[in-house]
Amino acid sequence: MRKLPLNTPTPAHSALGVVGTGVEHDSAWLHTSGQARYIDDLPAPEGLLHAAVGHSEQAHAWILELDLSRVHASPGVVAVITAADVPGHLDIGPVFPGDPVLAQDTVEHIGQPLFAVAATSHEAARKAARKAIVKYQPLEAVITVQDALEQQLFVRPGRRQQRGDPDQAIAGACHQLKGQQHIGGQEHFYLESQACLVEPTEDGGMFVHTSSQHPSEVQKLVAEVLGLPIHCVQAEVRRMGGGFGGKETQAAPLACVAALLARVTGCPVKYRLSRSDDMVQTGKRHDFFNTYHIGFDDSGLIKGADLMVAGRCGYSPDLSDAIVDRAMFHACNAYYLDQARVVGHRCKTHTVSNTAFRGFGGPQGMMIIEQAMDDIARHLGKDPLDIRKLNLFGPGRDVSHYGQTIEQQVLPELIAQLERSSAYRQRRQEIIALNARNPVLKRGLALTPVQFGISFTAKHLNQAGALVHIYTDGSIQVNHGGTEMGQGLYIKVAQVVATAFQVDVARVKVSATRTDKVPNTSPTAASSGSDLNGMAALDACEKILGGLTAFASSHWNVPEEHVRFHANQVHIGDHCLSWEDFIQTAYMHRISLSSSGFYATPKIHYDHDAGQGRPFLYYTNSAACSEVVVDTLTGEYRVLRTDILHDAGRSLNPAIDMGQIEGGFIQGMGWLTTEELVYSAEGRLLTTGPATYKIPAVSDCPPDLRVALLKDSPNHEATVFHSKAVGEPPFMLGISVWSALRDAVSSLSDYRFSPPLDTPATPERVLNAVTETRRWVNQQENGQ
The missing domain is CATH 3.30.365.10 (Aldehyde oxidase/xanthine dehydrogenase, molybdopterin binding domain)
Structure with a gap:
């Protein structure tokens, strides 16, 4: 199979918009002109109903009585459901259990959904959801990280990464410092709040238009709550009005609620959150409580470090296990910690379950060592930049406290340039x-x-698929598992495909992400969207190129190395055809113009028990x-x-x-x-x-x-x-x-x-x- 040389730059005089050029976002004009369609802009299907949920008013309590008679009687209400109406799985925890789609006997945060309403308008549904009469028996509520640490209340067990004997190294150092910090959380505040539109299909399934970074998870969880096989549910994402991690897991509960109401009513159901409901009902960046104890010499070089990072996870695990893992990985940021211990705690509180946010715990982890760098500088009367430069990873000091070698040393020169x-x-x-x-x-x-590791910390997520079609006029359509939330992933993948075939990027169109085109996709997260989906698309292109090259070689009787794709043309020995003429010829000779592609990130591995x-x-x-x-x-x-x-x-x-x-x-x-x-x-x-x-x-x-x-x-x-x-x-x-x-x-x-x-x-x-x-x-x- 012909392999595209990945280590050579694109020719200077080539097709338009290939990799390395500053092509505008594929939806830029649609965004600025207001023509880009989001979930709430889709044409309303016939019989559309609107969803809302009733929220808990207690942080932690038994539900003694749930009287919904006034909700049923409210104008416009078509259906009301509770946990008892869920035919399949009640728990929709994305990794670990703990997230009921609707509360059953107990509530564990203010804003937790108790029941759901379908009504003839958005306003009618919201008004009806407020009319429930709920009686609670309050229980003790744990709100802060410190309270959770004192009570040893966690959503997942703590973990440790350690190298050497940090206690001895700190004790033997010329200087010691201790410090602590409280790092606040953060609301995603995407412009488009959480939203979905679910339509029943003729075969008893569901089609889900979702504003989600993880359409495959939406597909799977909707199928599970309905008690259906996954192939009965299709999920589609054309674009999101921002995500930042807040739509990695948090979009699925809305889709599940809407699907349950669609099943009961037989009608399409839209569920979108108001800004206030979105902020109350969905998770945020974890706030952290961090501590350090470090020993260092007269120059400011760290000899030993004992770091602790503790995240407020909320009432359920959600993605907190991996988020605190990444905080632990990045607790050293760009600095070599020789004798070091990093301990991470996943604190359970009776607040909304916190979730992914840009950086996924890495920013909170970096904060503690950056505070330490400033503190060392003040203690020694030195410039903080000099302390930072002294402690950077470098030759002979290039292995992290969790065992990974920093193979490409970029920061020393990068910092020198910026300085x-x-x-x-x-x-x-x-x-x-x-x-x-x-x-x-x-x-x-x-x-x-900043030194930030690239890959999902959950190994199985480091995979992607893509589907590439070339049509007989030479135009190209691409579908892949990544989602577009304004970050430009679609145009980047289009540029990768254009570069592979050496055609103008205008010939390439990336279609909406759909689970029935590319299955079992990973979320668009961990900064891996272009890495994973770009490589999967490139793999599909290489397969097509292999067939096209073999055909050209055989049809024109030239060696394969004399077949070259360049600047919207195909050069075959002494012959030169336009891209579209060559594709038409290949089609007439029954050559495949379509292929799937796949990529799995190599080399990565991690032993959680050993912390290495x-x-x-x-x-x-x-x-x-x-x-x-x-x-x-x-x-x-x-x-x-x-x-x-x-x-x-x-x-x-x-x-x-x-x-x-x-x-x-x-x-x-x-x-x-x-x-x-x-x-x-x-x-x-x-x-x-x-x-x-x-x-x-x-x-x-x-x-x-x-x-x-x-x-x-x-x-x-x-x-x-x-x-x-x-x-x-x-x-x-x-x-x-x-x-x-x-x-x-x-x-x-x-x-x-x-x-x-x-x-x-x-x-x-x-x-x-x-x-x-x-x-x-x-x-x-x-x-x-």
Whole structure:
């Protein structure tokens, strides 16, 4: 079979829009003109009903009585169902059990669905769902991570990764420090809230239009709750209005509820959540409580480290086992921890079950070591960047605490480049001088790295399929298991196919993701969408190319090596045909113009019991340098400038990747600064909409934002055209803003004190950090 050379760049004079060029998003015009169809834009099928659910008002309680008579009698109501009406599986936990589609005897968080209503309008369904009379017997509710740790209440057992004897290494070090931090959660706040449209089929099955990152999981769970074989259910995703991980598992419960109502009524059912219901009813990024105990020498080199990361998982496992795993993997970020222990806890609380979010636990894990880097610098009176550079992975220090060798050393040179291009050293001196002159407005500067592993931590998910058709006019249709949520996956896969056949990307169309075209797909997550689906599509193209090359060789009697596809033409010895003429000729000679493709990520393995292995195929690297100004009288602040350098390997689409980097950084900055989830003591979410929950606006973005891709850094692994993932790694660049805020506050102590600053670093918390720093200064001056 002809193999496409993955290690050679695309010719400079080639087809239009191939890999490496900045082609616009395939739906860009549809998005901006308002013509892109989302679930709520689909034409309403005849007899459409609308769904809503009744929510628990208790965080943890027995259900003593559920009186639905007023719900049944409400205007427009067609059907009402409870857990007793589920013909198949009641539990729809995505990995481990614990997620009933409707509560049965017990509720474990405020907002948990108790029953579902189908009515003739969205408003009628919502009004009816509020009319239930529910009597509870309240039980003890655990709300915070600390309470769960004290009570040893977990959704899954804890795990440990360890190398050497960290206790002895810490005890023998010249210096020791301890620290802790609270890392807040984050609402996904996708523009399109959770939604689905389920239609009964003539054969007793269901067709599900879903806004999901994991259509195969939706298909499977809908089949299971209905008691049907999986082939009776088809799921389709054309696009989502944002996902960020919030639609990896959280879309399936809606589809299951709608399918149950469609089964009872025989009518199509749409179920979409209002923003407030979405925020109350669906999971978020895990908030974490982290601690460190480290020992280091006079230069700041870490000799031993004992780290703990504990995530608030909510009432059920959902994806928390893997999320805390990734927090443990990334607790070292980009730094070599020789003698080290990392312990991860999966804390059960009576709050909504938290779920995947961009970075999947990695950002929360990185935060503890980045705090330690700043703390070491303040303790020794050194520049934090020097401490970070000293502790980076490098030659002879290239094996992580979980046993994976860092084979491609990118960060030392990447950081050196950013240090120069951002003028870090010059600006550091200018900021020190400026802070000395200004008693109120203090500036801060921080340069922080990111080293993020690419692969699903669950090995079986590292696979993908694709289907490629060439039609007789030379046009090409592709279907693959990845979903489009605005990140540009479809256009990237189209570019891969165009490059394989060396035709204009305009000839390639990627159709909606459907479970009856490519089965058993993995979620579009873990920054692996392009890696997995691009390689699967490329595999299908190579199979077709193999047949076309053999046909050309035989038909024109030339060696196969004399058959070349280039610039919308096929060169066969001395013959040259246009792409469409050649395809027509191949069709007339009964040559296959269609193939499926498959890819499974190689090399990865991990032993959870031993805490050792190679969970990632490779790492993506980047760094950001951020400057802030803080008003020490109020705690208010602004981000003034951010410089970013990101390693995307041989970028499939530099324009798309740059957009992902910019958006990821801003979202990460929002997580650490303005986005605050507030719960009452009873476990009720109080921030349920944009009036109370602050995502970054244009005015929050640094007015000077400079983003560049690292040049001449192809992936050493055989990924698709030696590109590297871009989706999640830029998110962690927001840590530079948090570190810069600490730097600004630390200037009040002449950089001798490392201020505590939990996240999100709201003005109130920044002002508290200012107060703590001034208190420390006063104590030092008074000799305390």
